[in-house]
Amino acid sequence: MGWFGKSEEKPDPTSRKDRQQCWDSRDSYFACLDGARVVKPGDEGSACTGQRSQYEKNCAQSWIDYFNKRRVLAEQQQGVLAQATTQAGAARRK
Numbered sequence: 001m002g003w004f005g006k007s008e009e010k011p012d013p014t015s016r017k018d019r020q021q022c023w024d025s026r027d028s029y030f031a032c033l034d035g036a037r038v039v040k041p042g043d044e045g046s047a048c049t050g051q052r053s054q055y056e057k058n059c060a061q062s063w064i065d066y067f068n069k070r071r072v073l074a075e076q077q078q079g080v081l082a083q084a085t086t087q088a089g090a091a092r093r094k
Helices: 016-035 049-058 061-093
Strands: none
Touching: 016 049, 016 061
């Protein structure tokens, strides 16, 4: 118990168990986002509130920021790669 009431336990990134919980909750949240066809975390409205609260509870804020940015970047990269593949295929046909 903290000085001013109930203290909330923060995840310990050095603990293998806490890291695994973070990754599992991230994967669950991102799977929900995929099901809702949402790329940017936070834009889902009320669709994935349970998964999001577990994700925020089990992961350090710096990790959440990293994972969220990485998700958006990965989606952008997939779009660029798909476009490049399409252009390469069209160039070979000429």
